[in-house]
Amino acid sequence: MRASQLFFKTSKEKPSDATAISHVLLIRGGFISQLTSGIYNFLPLGFRVLKKIWRIIEEEMDRTGAQELLMPALHPKELWEITGRWDLMDDIMFKLQDRSGRWHVLGTTHEEIITWIVSQWVRSWRDLPVALYQIQVKFRDEPRPRGGLLRGREFIMKDLYSFHTSWEDLNEYYDKVHRAYLRCFKRMGLEVYAVEAHSGAIGGDVSHEFMLISESGEDKFLKCDSCGYIASMEIASVHPPKELPTYKGEPESLKKVHTPGFTSVEDLVKFLGKTSKDFIKTMLYKYRGSEDEDYHYVIVLVRGDKEVNEIKLSKFLGSSSLEMASPEDFQRLGLVLGYIGPVGLDLSDIKVIADYSIATVRDGVVGANERDYHLVGVNPENIKVDSWADISNASEGDPCPKCGSPMKVYPSIELGHIFKLGTKYSEAMKAYFTDRDGKSKPIIMGCYGIGVTRLISAVVEQYHDEDGIIWPITVAPYEVLILTVNARDENQRKVSEDLYKKLQGEGIEVLWDDRDETPGVKFKDADLIGIPVRVVIGSKLKEGKVEVSLRRDREKIFVPVEEGVSKVKELVKSLKKELEV
RNA sequence: CGGGGCGUAGCUCAGCUUGGUUAGAGCGCGUGCCUUGGGAGCACGAGGUCAGCGGUUCAAAUCCGCUCGCCCCGACCA
Numbered sequence: 001m002r003a004s005q006l007f008f009k010t011s012k013e014k015p016s017d018a019t020a021i022s023h024v025l026l027i028r029g030g031f032i033s034q035l036t037s038g039i040y041n042f043l044p045l046g047f048r049v050l051k052k053i054w055r056i057i058e059e060e061m062d063r064t065g066a067q068e069l070l071m072p073a074l075h076p077k078e079l080w081e082i083t084g085r086w087d088l089m090d091d092i093m094f095k096l097q098d099r100s101g102r103w104h105v106l107g108t109t110h111e112e113i114i115t116w117i118v119s120q121w122v123r124s125w126r127d128l129p130v131a132l133y134q135i136q137v138k139f140r141d142e143p144r145p146r147g148g149l150l151r152g153r154e155f156i157m158k159d160l161y162s163f164h165t166s167w168e169d170l171n172e173y174y175d176k177v178h179r180a181y182l183r184c185f186k187r188m189g190l191e192v193y194a195v196e197a198h199s200g201a202i203g204g205d206v207s208h209e210f211m212l213i214s215e216s217g218e219d220k221f222l223k224c225d226s227c228g229y230i231a232s233m234e235i236a237s238v239h240p241p242k243e244l245p246t247y248k249g250e251p252e253s254l255k256k257v258h259t260p261g262f263t264s265v266e267d268l269v270k271f272l273g274k275t276s277k278d279f280i281k282t283m284l285y286k287y288r289g290s291e292d293e294d295y296h297y298v299i300v301l302v303r304g305d306k307e308v309n310e311i312k313l314s315k316f317l318g319s320s321s322l323e324m325a326s327p328e329d330f331q332r333l334g335l336v337l338g339y340i341g342p343v344g345l346d347l348s349d350i351k352v353i354a355d356y357s358i359a360t361v362r363d364g365v366v367g368a369n370e371r372d373y374h375l376v377g378v379n380p381e382n383i384k385v386d387s388w389a390d391i392s393n394a395s396e397g398d399p400c401p402k403c404g405s406p407m408k409v410y411p412s413i414e415l416g417h418i419f420k421l422g423t424k425y426s427e428a429m430k431a432y433f434t435d436r437d438g439k440s441k442p443i444i445m446g447c448y449g450i451g452v453t454r455l456i457s458a459v460v461e462q463y464h465d466e467d468g469i470i471w472p473i474t475v476a477p478y479e480v481l482i483l484t485v486n487a488r489d490e491n492q493r494k495v496s497e498d499l500y501k502k503l504q505g506e507g508i509e510v511l512w513d514d515r516d517e518t519p520g521v522k523f524k525d526a527d528l529i530g531i532p533v534r535v536v537i538g539s540k541l542k543e544g545k546v547e548v549s550l551r552r553d554r555e556k557i558f559v560p561v562e563e564g565v566s567k568v569k570e571l572v573k574s575l576k577k578e579l580e581v
Numbered sequence: 582c583g584g585g586g587c588g589u590a591g592c593u594c595a596g597c598u599u600g601g602u603u604a605g606a607g608c609g610c611g612u613g614c615c616u617u618g619g620g621a622g623c624a625c626g627a628g629g630u631c632a633g634c635g636g637u638u639c640a641a642a643u644c645c646g647c648u649c650g651c652c653c654c655g656a657c658c659a
Contacts, residue, residue, distance in 0.1 A: 012608065012620060013593045017652045037651065085659090092658080109659055143582075143657055151658090218658090419659080449659080486617045520619040527619090538618055547618090 001478070003513040007044050010525050020216040022460035023148030025469050029528050031456075031477075038145025038153030045529065046456065048477035050156070053455050054135055056187050056474065057158050060180045064173070066131035066160055071113045073137055077103035079112045083428045092140045106139035111425045111447060114161045119431035122443065125165045128433060129173065133160035135452060147216055149457040150413065160448040163426075165435060170444050174206070174420055177448050181210055181416050183581045184450070188459055189472030192415060195221045197232040198311065210416035210450075214461040217413040224400035224407045234311060236407070237390050239399035241359045244388050245380035250343055253377050260372045263338030265304040268374065272365060279304025280358050280366045280378065282340045286329060287319035297325065297333065297350045301342055301383070303357035304365075306392040313391045316353070341367030342383045343375055351386040357398075359388070413458050414451070421445040469530030470552050473575040478511040480568055481531035483523070485538035487516045495546070495561055496537045502565045508572055527551070533571050535564060550575075 008030035017034075018024045026032045031046030042050055058068060077095075080086035086093075086105070094106040107113070114132060122128060135158045145151050160177065164170040178194060185192040190212055197209045209232065211221050222236040223229070231237075262268050265279050281302050286295040298317065302308055314322045330337045333347065342352055343366055358364075364378045396409040423442035426432070432440045456475075463470045473479055480503060484496040493514070500512045511531060513522050519538075526534055536547040536556075545558040548567050559567045 009591095009609090010620095011592065016587085016593070019653070034651090089659080111659080140658085144653095144655090146653080417659080447659080483618095488617080517617090518619090518621060519617055520621070523619040525620085536618075540618095 001511050003511060004515045006511070010528055012524075018148060020147035020150060020457070020461075021464060022150070022216060022457040025460055025464055025528070026148060026457065029469060029530070032149065034148075038142060038151070040149060040152065040453075045477045049456055049459075049471070049475055050453065052475040052477075053188065053452055053459075054156075057135065057184055057450060057452065060184045060187075061133050061158070061160060063183075064131065064176050064180045066133045066162070068134060069132050070134050070136060071107070071110050071117075073107050073139070075105050075107050075113060077105065079116055079429075080105055083112055083425060085112070092142060094139045094141055107136075108138060108140045109157075109449075110134070110136075110159055111161070111421075111445075112429065115425045115429040115431050115445070118161075118163055118443065119426075119429050122163065122431065122433050125433055125435050128443065129162060129164045129169055131160060131162040131173065133158060133448075146218070147457065149453045150216065151218065152453065155454065156452040158450040158452055162446040162448070163431075164444045164446070165433065165441075167420075167444060170420055170446050174418065174446050177418055177446070178208060181418070181448075181450070185210065185212075185415065186581045187579055188455065188475050189579055190415070190455075190458060190462060193221070193223065193230050193412075195230050195232050196235055197417070198234045207417065207419045209414050210418075211410075211412040212415055212458050212462065213410045214413045214458070215411055216457075216461050217411045219412050219414050220409050221412055222394050222398075222407045223410055224403060224405055226405040227400060227403040229400050229402045229407070231394075233393055233395070233409075234309060236394035236398075237312075237401040238356060238394050238407075239401050239404045240356055240388070240390070241399075243359075245359055245383075245385075247384050248381040250382045251377075254343065254382070255376050256368055256370075257374050257376055258372060259374045262374075268365065269304075272374075272376070274365060276304040278361065278364050280342065280361055280364050280380075280383075281306070282342050282367055283308055284325035284329065284333075284335065284340065285313070285322055286325050287314070287317050287322040289319055297329070297347075299340075299342060299345070299347075299350055299352045300355070300391065301352065301358050301385070302355040302392045303361060306355065306357050306395065308355075309391055309393045312389075313353075316387075316389050316391055336367070336369055336371050339367040339369060339371055339373065341369055341375060341378075342385075343368075343378055345369060345384075352384060353387045353389055353391060354380070354383070354385040355392045356388060356390055357392055413454065413461065415455060415458055416448070416450040418448040419446060421447050464530075467524075468528035471530045471532055472579060473532045473572065474579050476509075476530070476532050478531050479509045479572050480511070480533045480535065481526055481529075482510060482512045482535045482537065483526055484512070484514055485519045485522070485536060487514050492537045492541055495541060499535065499537070499546070499561075499564050499568075503568060506565065506569055508569065532575055533568060535568060 010030050011028045014024050015027045030043055032040045034040055096104055138157045139154050142153050145153050162173050193211050195209045195211050197207045221232050262271050265276050269276055281304055283300045285298050285300055288295050300308055310322055359380055365374050365376050366378050368375045397406045400407050426442040431443045433443055435441050460469050482496055482500055484492050486492055500510055503510045530551055532551050534549050540558055544561055546561055546564050547556050547558055549556045
């Protein structure tokens with residue numbers, strides 16, 4: 001493509017409404033433009049990048065044995081009512097009526113549709129397993145779109161769904177997709193971590209998020225830099241302390257302090273001049289083992305900067321119905337809401353569970369079990385603890401469960417998420433199959449997403465410098481840029497055009513900047529747009545040479561004109577080889 | 582949904598506090614000259630519903646009210 005013909009325009013100015021670096025560079029480089037909040041146009045350059053990413057994902061999904069199809073973006077209300085998600089997802093759905101008043105929705109995801117399709121076709125265990133995917137536009141009326149393509153209201157997603165006769169078969173395929181995802185990201189040059197995550201409302205026992213470390217990200221995960229352990233904040237466990245404090249009684253030195261009206265750690269931090277890590281938060285929970293059991297109460301202690309992780313706590317208690325105690329519960333037990341504390345508290349059958357995080361608190365603050373008073377000077381040895389456990393959200397600096405080294409919190413962008421769905425949708429949509437034993441069973445499902453348009457931003461987040469984008473060759477809009485310094489110089493033009501045609505003949509994607517602009521403009525644009533290989537046809541032509549360089553290091557080499565084609569071919573080949581998996 | 586910011590030329594912004602010529606600059610755009618290895622120079626020119634609606638006033642980009650749009654922080658996020 002000749003730049004003089006290409007529909008693009010770069011900008012020197014940082015757009016006023018962009019803050020994420022990828023957003024700024026994609027707008028400035030003329031890859032995308034905004035139509036309205038969370039909705040973007042893909043201009044020719046941006047669309048080429050999109051298609052490159054699209055193609056890589058297709059290749060890797062096909063390799064898992066999945067087949068590509070295309071489902072509609074517009075869905076009838078009825079399908080969404082079957083699973084209850086017409087109401088559940090109401091706040092993020094774009095809903096509309098057709099001419100006859102029937103309601104429809106712009107698809108936020110496609111579990112309902114794919115399961116409906118599969119239910120029409122699959123009858124027997126002989127029809128399974130099957131895996132189907134599409135790359136298609138999704139619509140979500142996000143409460144807050146942000147960062148350009150990072151979170152949009154209309155975006156492109158790859159969604160894959162798999163259908164199995166057994167959990168074993170699902171597990172095997174899940175692992176295959178897991179590997180395929182890592183291959184995808186690696187081919188795009190992205191350093192992505194697969195983080196075990198909580199599966200949330202969607203159900204199933206295992207889920208993984210694929211995270212790229214980035215300051216522009218909205219998510220966070222924990223990583224141990226020494227042993228490589230990684231996990232999401234909710235799921236990460238922590239190493240127990242080497243030694244747990246034992247109860248030694250309550251010393252005289254405990255001081256009661258008047259704290260009128262201050263019940264939150266935040267308020268007390270200011271009032272007492274302490275940090276939140278000096279506090280031991282005391283929480284009252286109630287739970288029961290099963291429906292017909294009575295509620296048990298439990299006192300939970302976590303450090304002031306921590307939050308109780310109810311998933312971990314439920315697991316520890318062996319309960320599925322955990323909830324915080326109500327003000328009425330406090331009254332019944334004779335406890336003072338906002339001022340409870342574990343020191344001297346003796347509630348016969350209520351157990352005290354202490355989070356590992358409080359083991360190291362020294363000279364701490366706790367509630368005094370008396371309105372408007374707290375105790376200071378408390379150490380864990382002064383508290384009667386029934387059990388020690390890991391029941392809070394892990395955070396920066398916590399000891400790694402595997403090696404004990406302090407873990408770090410990394411801001412990140414979620415590029416993919418895979419789930420073991422089980423039978424939630426197949427049961428709802430009546431997608432059953434007849435098994436070998438002649439019995440009808442719900443199909444066991446998995447679902448696997450990749451944010452395709454988000455990936456464009458993610459690549460830019462990882463690959464840029466102060467002058468612009470540095471595309472990895474596998475996703476670059478063009479592989480090679482030919483920059484003709486003086487487009488009016490007959491000789492430069494002739495040599496450029498010759499090289500342009502020869503490279504194209506070799507199957508290389510070339511952008512030829514043949515514009516009649518000053519050299520400065522063309523060099524700045526070259527840096528901004530970030531084509532990986534650059535050939536400059538300029539003054540060195542008098543010596544019969546052209547300049548070749550890579551965008552990433554800009555180290556120039558000069559080669560004789562007649563060696564231009566082979567040198568460029570060689571560079572393109574080696575750049576591609578670096579990203580092979 | 583809570584908090585904050587912004588809306589004036591294609592873009593980035595001044596002007597608004599204290600109302601008063603024909604609303605400005607830089608970049609970009611057009612024409613001509615000049616220039617061709619890092620966003621050059623000179624000259625001329627085009628380009629505006631000052632987000633919209635209403636109010637106050639002799640007079641509103643400027644003051645007041647409402648509405649709309651966009652961004653950021655938080656909450657939320659299969």
